Structure formats: structure tokens, C-alpha cells
Amino acid sequence: MKKEADEIRKLVHDVAELTGKFNLQDFIWFCKNLDLQGFGKRLKDNDESSEMKLTRENIKSFILYEETLIYVVHCIYLLFSRAVELPGKSRLVEESDIVNLPYLQAIVKETLRLHPTGPMIVRESTENCTINGYDIPARTRLFVNTWAIGRDPNHWENPLEFRPERFVVEDGKSQLDVRGQHFHLLPFGSGRRSCPGTSLALNMVQATLSAMIQCFDWKLSGGGVTADMEEGPGLTLPRAHPLICVPVTRLNPLPLL
Numbered sequence: 001m002k003k004e005a006d007e008i009r010k011l012v013h014d015v016a017e018l019t020g021k022f023n024l025q026d027f028i029w030f031c032k033n034l035d036l037q038g039f040g041k042r043l044k045d046n047d048e049s050s051e052m053k054l055t056r057e058n059i060k061s062f063i064l065y066e067e068t069l070i071y072v073v074h075c076i077y078l079l080f081s082r083a084v085e086l087p088g089k090s091r092l093v094e095e096s097d098i099v100n101l102p103y104l105q106a107i108v109k110e111t112l113r114l115h116p117t118g119p120m121i122v123r124e125s126t127e128n129c130t131i132n133g134y135d136i137p138a139r140t141r142l143f144v145n146t147w148a149i150g151r152d153p154n155h156w157e158n159p160l161e162f163r164p165e166r167f168v169v170e171d172g173k174s175q176l177d178v179r180g181q182h183f184h185l186l187p188f189g190s191g192r193r194s195c196p197g198t199s200l201a202l203n204m205v206q207a208t209l210s211a212m213i214q215c216f217d218w219k220l221s222g223g224g225v226t227a228d229m230e231e232g233p234g235l236t237l238p239r240a241h242p243l244i245c246v247p248v249t250r251l252n253p254l255p256l257l
């Protein structure tokens with residue numbers, strides 16, 4: 001069981017890493033049939049060594065694992081620098097409570113701004129067009145760098161600082177949305193091809209994160225207070241160094257509401 005889990009984890013990780021690589025074959029026509037960087041071979045090797053029967057549980061993990069979990073881990077990293085105080089009476093948080101937790105929603109948005117797990121969106125023009133004065137011929141592949149957009153100093157004050165407060169406005173509700181309507185925050189893309197898993201991912205991350213904060217006091221292994229935020233390569237921008245932290249059970253769960 002452990003061996004299978006490790007194989008699946010490695011497979012998902014390798015596929016995310018390889019699909020995020022710059023592949024000469026995709027861009028230089030005469031390299032089309034050459035596997036100069038060996039990416040094709042690596043994918044093929046994975047394919048051949050991974051003949052396994054997938055269960056319903058495996059498929060659920062595939063769907064939810066990579067991006068959503070990487071994102072939860074980013075949130076936890078960032079929370080090490082922040083005390084989360086949420087007022088109210090004592091009971092375990094439920095999914096329906098999230099709407100009344102503006103600071104939690106703000107943490108989630110701020111994490112997506114700084115560390116979008118899909119840092120590049122790709123589009124191909126169907127016809128010649130001009131955008132912002134740039135002439136774009138038909139069938140040109142365009143990359144939208146959502147990672148850089150989230151850190152653009154023209155839109156964000158002190159863009160490199162983790163400040164969830166920027167998403168909390170006076171009435172306690174955050175106005176800036178992450179669903180593709182505000183073009184300086186596009187972690188789930190925009191338009192017809194935007195992420196269909198947005199609601200599921202947000203619900204899961206917020207519910208998981210609130211339960212993790214409410215029930216455990218998280219300590220960094222080794223006793224440090226700040227985590228290394230360096231990002232690693234790959235389509236889903238994982239951490240460069242794994243997060244090793246220790247959950248300490250709270251005797252009385254933190255009041256969230």
C-alpha cells in the first residue's frame with residue numbers, strides 16, 4: 001500500500017514537473033521529432049512503470065492532491081508569520097461558517113496572490129488581432145504570467161509582503177474576487193477555460209485550513225519561526241523544500257465563531 005502511494009505521488013509530481021518545463025520541441029519546428037532534453041523518455045518511463053489499477057479513492061486523490069494540497073501547504077507556511085485571531089463561541093468550524101470568516105478568506109486570497117499554484121495561463125490566438133498596441137498573428141501561443149501579475153507594484157502596495165488585511169474592507173467582507181473578474185488577481189484563470197474546480201478548491205482549502213488552525217498549534221520542526229518560502233520548478237509551483245511541521249493538539253479547540 002505504502003509502495004503504491006509512493007508511486008502515485010512520484011507519478012503526479014513528475015507529470016506536474018515535466019509539463020511545466022520549457023520544451024524545445026514545442027517551439028522550434030526542426031526539433032519537433034527530437035527528444036533533446038529527454039522529457040519524452042521520462043514521461044514514457046513513468047507511463048511504463050505505472051501500470052496499476054486505480055480505485056475510486058485513487059481518482060479522488062488525483063483530482064484533489066497536487067494543486068489543492070500545495071496551496072494548503074503555502075497557506076500554512078505563510079501563517080507561521082501571523083497569529084490568526086478569530087472571535088466567537090466554541091465549536092468546530094463547518095463549511096457553512098466560512099462566509100462569516102473574512103480573515104480566513106483573506107488569508108486564502110493573499111496566498112493565491114503570492115503563490116498561484118498555476119503560475120502561467122496559456123492561450124492561442126485563433127485570428128490576427130491587436131491587443132494593447134501589440135499585433136498578434138493568428139495561431140500565436142501567448143503566456144499570461146499570473147505569478148508576476150499578483151506581484152505587480154502598479155497594482156499592489158508592498159507586493160512582496162504577506163498582508164491578508166489588503167483583502168479585508170471596512171464592512172468585513174473582501175471585495176476583490178479570485179474567480180477571473182479582477183484582472184490583477186487571476187489564480188484560477190479567466191473566461192471560458194478558467195478553472196472549473198475553483199469552488200471545490202476554495203471550499204476544500206478553507207475548510208481544511210480552518211480545522212487545522214482550530215484544532216492544532218503548528219510548530220516548525222527544528223524550532224524555527226519562519227519558513228523557507230522558495231518555490232520549486234513545475235507546472236503547479238510546489239515548494240522547493242518540503243514543509244516539515246509538527247501539529248500540537250490544542251486541549252480546547254480555538255473558538256472560530
Ligand code: HEM
Nearest residue numbers: 067068071117118121187188189190193194195196197201
Ligand atoms: C488551488 C487549487 C487550484 C488552482 C489554483 C487551479 C488553477 C487553475 C488554473 C490557473 C487553470 C487554467 C485556467 C485558464 O487557462 O484560464 C486551471 C484549469 C483547470 N483546472 Fe484548476 N486549479 C485548482 C484546483 C482544481 C481542482 C480541485 C480541479 C478539479 C476538481 C481543477 C480542474 C481544472 C481543469 C479541468 C482545468 C482545465 C480547464 C480547461 O482547460 O477548460 N482545478 N486550474
